[in-house]
Every structure is written in C-alpha cells, then in structure tokens.
Amino acid sequence: MSEVPEPTHRRRSHTSGRDLERYAGLFAERTGVMRSSAMRDLMAITARPEVISLAGGLPDTSTFPPQSFAAQMTRIAQESAAKALQYGPTEGFEETKDCIVEVMGAEGMLPDPDDIIVTTGGQQAIDLVCKTLLDPGDVVICEAPTYPGAIPTLCSYQADVVQVECDEDGMQVELLEQLLADLRAEGKRPKFIYSVPSFQNPAGVTMSLERRHRLVELARANELLVVEDNPYGLLRYGGEPMPPLYQLDGGDFVIYLGTFSKILSPGIRLGWAVAPPPVMEKIVLGKQAADLCTSTLTQYFVREYFAERRWQHYIDDLVEIYRARRDTMVEALRTHFPAEATWTEPDGGLFIWATLPDYIDTSDLLAKALRADVAFVPGQAAYIDGRGSHSMRLNFSGVDEDEIREGVRRIGKVIAEQVELYGTLTGEQRPPEPEEPSAPNVVPFRKAGEAG
Amino acid sequence: MRVVVLKGGRSLERGVSLRSGARVEDALERLGHEVVPIDVGPDLVKRLSAERPDVAFVAMHGVGGEDGTVQELLEILGIPFTGPGAAACARCMDKVQAKDAIEDAGLPTPEWFAFNQTAFREFGAADALGRLEETLGFPLVVKPSRGGSSLGVKFAAAATEVPQALVSAFSYDDRVLIESFVDGRELAVSILGDEPLPVVEAILVEGDRYDFEARYEIGRTRFACPAELTAEEERAVTELALATYRALGCTGFARIDLILGADGPWLLEANAIPGLTDTSLLPQAAEAAGLSFEQLVERILDLALKPAAA
Numbered sequence: 001m002s003e004v005p006e007p008t009h010r011r012r013s014h015t016s017g018r019d020l021e022r023y024a025g026l027f028a029e030r031t032g033v034m035r036s037s038a039m040r041d042l043m044a045i046t047a048r049p050e051v052i053s054l055a056g057g058l059p060d061t062s063t064f065p066p067q068s069f070a071a072q073m074t075r076i077a078q079e080s081a082a083k084a085l086q087y088g089p090t091e092g093f094e095e096t097k098d099c100i101v102e103v104m105g106a107e108g109m110l111p112d113p114d115d116i117i118v119t120t121g122g123q124q125a126i127d128l129v130c131k132t133l134l135d136p137g138d139v140v141i142c143e144a145p146t147y148p149g150a151i152p153t154l155c156s157y158q159a160d161v162v163q164v165e166c167d168e169d170g171m172q173v174e175l176l177e178q179l180l181a182d183l184r185a186e187g188k189r190p191k192f193i194y195s196v197p198s199f200q201n202p203a204g205v206t207m208s209l210e211r212r213h214r215l216v217e218l219a220r221a222n223e224l225l226v227v228e229d230n231p232y233g234l235l236r237y238g239g240e241p242m243p244p245l246y247q248l249d250g251g252d253f254v255i256y257l258g259t260f261s262k263i264l265s266p267g268i269r270l271g272w273a274v275a276p277p278p279v280m281e282k283i284v285l286g287k288q289a290a291d292l293c294t295s296t297l298t299q300y301f302v303r304e305y306f307a308e309r310r311w312q313h314y315i316d317d318l319v320e321i322y323r324a325r326r327d328t329m330v331e332a333l334r335t336h337f338p339a340e341a342t343w344t345e346p347d348g349g350l351f352i353w354a355t356l357p358d359y360i361d362t363s364d365l366l367a368k369a370l371r372a373d374v375a376f377v378p379g380q381a382a383y384i385d386g387r388g389s390h391s392m393r394l395n396f397s398g399v400d401e402d403e404i405r406e407g408v409r410r411i412g413k414v415i416a417e418q419v420e421l422y423g424t425l426t427g428e429q430r431p432p433e434p435e436e437p438s439a440p441n442v443v444p445f446r447k448a449g450e451a452g
Numbered sequence: 453m454r455v456v457v458l459k460g461g462r463s464l465e466r467g468v469s470l471r472s473g474a475r476v477e478d479a480l481e482r483l484g485h486e487v488v489p490i491d492v493g494p495d496l497v498k499r500l501s502a503e504r505p506d507v508a509f510v511a512m513h514g515v516g517g518e519d520g521t522v523q524e525l526l527e528i529l530g531i532p533f534t535g536p537g538a539a540a541c542a543r544c545m546d547k548v549q550a551k552d553a554i555e556d557a558g559l560p561t562p563e564w565f566a567f568n569q570t571a572f573r574e575f576g577a578a579d580a581l582g583r584l585e586e587t588l589g590f591p592l593v594v595k596p597s598r599g600g601s602s603l604g605v606k607f608a609a610a611a612t613e614v615p616q617a618l619v620s621a622f623s624y625d626d627r628v629l630i631e632s633f634v635d636g637r638e639l640a641v642s643i644l645g646d647e648p649l650p651v652v653e654a655i656l657v658e659g660d661r662y663d664f665e666a667r668y669e670i671g672r673t674r675f676a677c678p679a680e681l682t683a684e685e686e687r688a689v690t691e692l693a694l695a696t697y698r699a700l701g702c703t704g705f706a707r708i709d710l711i712l713g714a715d716g717p718w719l720l721e722a723n724a725i726p727g728l729t730d731t732s733l734l735p736q737a738a739e740a741a742g743l744s745f746e747q748l749v750e751r752i753l754d755l756a757l758k759p760a761a762a
Contacts, residue, residue, distance in 0.1 A: 360619065364621075420573075424573055426578070427578055
C-alpha cells in the first residue's frame with residue numbers, strides 16, 4: 001500500500017494573504033450585513049470536549065446500525081460504482097424523488113415528483129428559495145423566534161426580515177393579519193412567510209390546526225408564498241399529527257422544504273424542496289448555478305436504504321430515544337430551573353425553549369455557563385432585532401440522558417446564582433432555591449415567547 | 453527568526469484570538485520568518501521549552517493571554533515577547549487597577565465605583581447603590597472589571613436597570629465597576645513603541661448607541677481613520693493616550709480607548725493586546741500611518757527584541 005505523500009505546503013504559500021486591505025474594495029455590499037458578533041465568538045468555544053453542549057441541533061447518528069451502512073455502501077460499490085461516482089441530474093434522481101414521495105406520504109402529502117428538487121441539505125433549499133424570490137430590501141416574514149440558521153441566509157440576500165410572535169400554538173396568525181395590513185398600508189408586499197409549523201426550531205411549539213387553515217387562506221387571499229420548513233414532522237412524541245400546510249393548500253401557495261437530516265443522517269446532506277412548476281423552474285436554474293447537482297453517492301445511499309424497507313422502523317427507534325430524552329430534560333428543568341422560568345414541552349422535534357426572568361441576559365449567562373462546562377444557544381440568535389435575550393434554546397436529541405440531567409443541572413446552578421444575586425441587589429431577599437425538586441410549583445406547559 | 457505565535461487559549465475571546473493569530477502567522481511567513489503556531493493549552497511550557505523560539509508573538513485576548521499570565525511565564529522562561537510586560541498587562545486587563553493608575557497619574561477618567569460580589573452577597577452593598585447613583589447620575593455604565601470586547605458591558609438609564617446590569621456584568625467577573633456615562637465621540641488611539649498612530653473614531657451607523665454589542669458587529673459600526681479632529685483636539689487626545697500608556701507601564705504597543713466629550717477627552721480603558729484581525733483598529737490605524745500589516749508586525753517584533761530602541 002502506498003503512502004499519501006506529505007503535502008509540500010501545509011499552509012498557504014507566502015505570497016497569499018489574509019489582509020483585508022487587499023480585498024476590501026472587492027467585497028459585495030451584502031457581505032456587510034453578514035454579521036459576526038461577540039456572541040458568535042462565545043459559541044465558538046462551546047466545542048471544547050469537556051463542555052456538555054445542549055447548543056447543537058444534532059440528531060443522534062450513533063443509533064444508525066453500522067452494518068446496514070456498510071452493506072448499502074458495499075452494494076453501491078459493487079453494483080453502481082460508475083454511476084454513483086458520476087454527476088447526476090440537477091433536479092435529483094427519480095429514485096430519490098420516489099423516496100421523498102414516500103416520506104411525505106407518511107405525513108399525508110401527495111406531491112408530484114416533477115415538483116420536487118433534491119438539494120444539498122434543507123439549508124440549500126432555504127438558500128435557493130431566497131435566491132429565486134428575493135431582491136435586496138424585500139420583506140420576508142418569519143416567526144419570532146425563528147430558526148437561527150435561516151437568519152444568515154435571509155441577511156445574505158439583504159431581506160427586510162419582520163418577525164411575528166409565537167405562542168404555544170405556533171405563529172400568532174392574528175398578528176400576521178395585522179402585520180400584512182400594516183405592510184400593505186406602507187405599500188410593501190412580503191415575498192414569503194417562512195414557518196416551521198411543527199415542533200418548531202427553536203421554540204418547540206406546533207401550529208394549531210385552526211391557525212394552519214387561516215395561514216393558508218391568508219396566503220391564497222394575498223397571493224403570498226408560504227415557505228413551510230418541516231424537518232421534524234415525523235419525530236412526534238405526543239399530541240395528534242397535524243396536516244402540513246402543503247397538504248392543506250395543495251401546493252399552490254406553499255413551498256415545502258424537507259430533509260433526510262433528522263430521519264436518517266445530516267452527514268449525507270440531502271434535503272428537498274417542493275414548489276409550484278413556475279417557481280421550481282427558477283429554483284432548478286439557481287441550483288444548477290450553485291452546484292450543478294446534489295451528491296449522487298448519497299442519493300444512491302438513500303435509494304438502497306429505502307429499499308431495505310426499514311426506514312420507518314428507524315424513525316420509530318429515534319422517536320423512542322428522543323421521547324425519553326425530552327422527558328428527561330423536562331424533568332431536569334423542573335428540578336433545576338427557578339420557579340420564575342418557563343419552558344415549552346414540545347410534542348416532537350429536537351428543542352426546548354426556556355425563558356428566564358427578564359433580568360437575566362442569556363448571552364451573559366452563557367459566559368458563566370461555559371465556565372461551568374455547559375452550553376446552550378442564547379435566544380438572541382433566533383431574532384434579527386436583538387430580542388430573545390432572556391430565552392435559550394436547549395437541544396435534547398444530541399446527548400444522552402445522563403448528560404442532559406447534568407447539563408441542565410449545571411445551567412440551573414448558574415441561573416440560581418444570578419437569581420440570588422438579583423434578589424440581593426434589589427433587596428427582595430428570597431430563600432435560596434431548594435435543593436430538592438419543587439415540581440408542584442411548575443405548570444407543566446408554559447407558553448413560549450411570553451417575554452419579548 | 454524562529455517565532456512562536458501564541459493564540460487561542462480558553463478565554464471567551466478565543467475566536468478573535470485565533471483570527472488575530474492566523475493573520476499574524478501569514479504576515480510573519482511572508483516576512484520570511486520560521487513560524488510555529490501554538491494554540492495555548494496545558495502543554496504550553498513544555499512546548500515553549502521544546503521549540504526554543506527567538507521570540508514569542510502573543511496574539512491572545514482576554515483572561516490568560518492578555519492579563520499577564522502568559523507574559524509572566526515568558527518572562528520566567530526568558531523568551532522575549534511582543535506587547536506589554538506582565539505587570540502592565542495585568543493593570544490594563546483589570547479596569548479597576550487601570551482606573552486607579554490613571555487617577556494616580558492625575559489623568560481624567562469618568563467617575564466610578566467598584567464592587568465585588570461579596571460586597572453585595574455578604575455586606576449588603578445594595579443599600580449603597582442609591583447613594584452611588586446620586587453621585588454618578590444617570591445614565592451610567594456597568595462593566596465587568598476584567599472582560600474584553602463588549603462582553604457584559606451594560607448601560608443603565610435609570611435606577612431600576614442597575615441590578616439587571618450588575619447581574620450581567622457579574623457573569624464575567626467577580627468584580628464590576630459602575631461608571632458615569634460621558635457623552636461624546638468614541639475614539640481609539642493605538643500606540644506603537646512610543647508613537648501614537650492616527651486616531652480611529654467608531655461611528656454607530658445603525659441602532660441604539662447604548663447597545664454596546666453593536667460596536668462589535670460588522671455593519672453596525674463604521675470606523676473613520678484618521679478621525680476628523682481639529683489640531684487641538686488631536687493633540688489633546690494623543691497626549692492623553694500617551695500619558696496613559698506610560699502611566700500603565702505599557703511597552704511595545706497598546707490601544708487606549710477614550711471619549712471626546714464637550715469638555716475634552718476622558719479615558720475609558722487600555723487594551724494591552726488589541727485585536728489584530730482584518731477588522732481590528734490597531735491595523736487600521738497603522739495603515740493610516742502608512743504601515744502595511746507586514747510592516748506593523750515587523751515593527752512589533754523589533755520592539756519585542758530591542759525594547760531599549762523603542
């Protein structure tokens with residue numbers, strides 16, 4: 001076996017550089033709105049191995065059977081090596097689309113495969129929708145809080161983002177109606193409404209059926225597009241299944257985004273978008289310009305994996321694991337968070353959204369938490385305007401139950417210190433938090449987004 | 453020359469430090485030096501002993517790298533290093549110590565008080581807050597004594613906002629200072645060797661001027677260099693910065709932050725190891741003085757090796 005030769009240059013050659021002054025005049029205006037902040041730097045140090053990170057959005061890929069992975073990849077190598085290593089169609093393989101139709105069918109949707117494009121993860125689907133629909137300054141409406149990963153994408157297309165508050169039933173569509181009227185009065189017409197209606201990232205809430213109907217009606221009446229991002233729909237641990245907006249609307253005014261990341265693997269980078277044909281035509285052109293096609297190798301992998309007919313069983317396994325982890329986290333929150341804290345108890349997905357008393361800034365709390373070797377996402381990351389500073393997103397899918405308990409205990413401890421300090425500062429002396437659980441004081445379901 | 457670049461570490465400003473370090477490494481390589489990057493960890497002393505560098509370039513920010521800890525080790529190991537010495541670093545990093553030194557030198561700095569957590573938790577210092585607020589007036593600024601960037605710096609417009617601001621500041625340090633707010637233009641004077649570089653002004657483009665986070669977000673603050681100052685203003689500002697630099701015992705380089713109020717400049721703080729990233733102020737000031745980043749880095753190295761020549 002021959003060895004890989006040592007690269008002659010470990011780093012870039014001496015003539016290249018990182019100096020801003022060389023490039024400053026070349027940057028596009030939109031790079032100016034791609035923000036970097038002290039808080040983002042804080043997040044960079046959550047990767048230390050001793051830190052229990054409840055900050056990520058990671059599914060637990062350790063549960064995927066390695067022998068099944070090996071068998072599928074071997075079969076691909078033996079039977080389809082040339083094709084799997086070749087470029088593929090921009091829209092994605094028909095066989096991949098068949099798998100997507102199956103996944104969407106499990107939630108009651110019946111898309112036309114011609115309306116589907118296979119993308120490099122769900123994130124690219126968001127990017128392509130923005131690329132297709134947005135000019136600088138265009139209004140986009142999303143939830144408050146919204147998926148933190150959507151914010152940089154929207155900003156890079158220079159969108160004017162307006163956020164509509166959520167409560168325990170998801171986006172408050174009544175507020176949306178008012179907002180649409182206000183915008184109309186200003187002569188503005190939003191290009192689309194971005195929503196994660198089921199088990200929302202980051203709030204964990206699910207839009208009620210009534211609001212879903214109303215949202216779809218509003219979209220139709222105003223000829224607006226709704227971009228429905230549904231990565232977690234099949235990861236349901238309780239409650240009744242809700243029809244996706246796409247199903248209610250029939251696909252006229254809803255662009256649907258899906259992904260294999262949470263039901264199979266984020267490493268394969270496979271997602272998809274479903275859009276009405278005229279929109280899809282533009283999205284395909286955008287995709288072609290971006291990366292020609294999605295990885296053929298991983299599309300083959302999905303095809304083989306679905307041929308095993310076990311994919312729904314794997315989701316069943318994940319649901320059992322994640323339900324237990326959610327329960328563990330909720331239990332730990334009841335034990336370790338102060339009585340003034342509120343949190344969502346999601347029926348699915350990967351996240352709990354906790355809101356602390358309004359004198360606690362969760363970005364500052366993170367600095368303290370990191371010294372205690374635990375991390376979370378400060379709520380501000382889910383807002384475009386600096387709100388959310390009293391809230392935090394907690395992930396329960398990526399770490400095991402012991403780590404969830406320990407992580408929440410550590411966060412609870414730093415919060416308790418701040419609560420006590422605040423009491424001392426305001427003269428509102430209160431007895432120290434009891435060591436033992438005070439579960440009866442905690443209302444089992446709390447509203448998200450109560451505090452601004 | 454064999455140069456170790458010390459960067460990273462466990463500080464909250466690890467991210468900025470890695471960017472400063474990477475940029476310095478590139479410049480050093482372009483200058484033809486032999487570069488050994490070290491992400492500072494428990495093996496630092498072992499590695500320094502093994503690498504036997506001619507000089508250490510300290511590109512660390514925040515606790516550990518900017519507070520004299522690393523500098524103390526380098527002094528013990530006898531390795532010349534860039535930037536101020538251990539004692540000056542410790543003084544700059546700790547705003548309470550820095551303000552003390554500045555006041556001792558008779559230089560103007562906004563009125564202030566410092567508290568540690570024990571004062572509140574055990575001695576009922578909260579009862580003194582009212583009096584202090586009376587002295588300082590509103591608005592006021594609450595800062596962790598040791599902290600970098602804008603981390604934990606909060607503005608309080610009224611008495612009801614003070615406890616919350618204190619809770620935030622205490623997240624970063626056991627000691628905080630409460631300072632009266634001076635309204636004015638925000639200026640930074642970088643000093644290289646004994647030479648003040650052109651003054652940089654931070655101008656908030658968008659958002660609330662009391663939102664300290666905004667200052668560090670690209671796109672929300674614009675920097676003008678050289679700042680548009682009258683000759684008299686410029687002289688007052690640079691003289692004060694230089695006097696502060698000396699009062700704190702800085703050598704090599706440092707960045708002094710000031711507010712230019714209606715009645716003249718006021719000192720806010722000194723940064724012993726200012727950022728060297730592509731958006732940092734020291735490199736911008738150097739560029740305005742006609743120094744490329746390579747020239748800046750070379751000059752910093754020279755100052756580390758022959759401090760007497762500075």
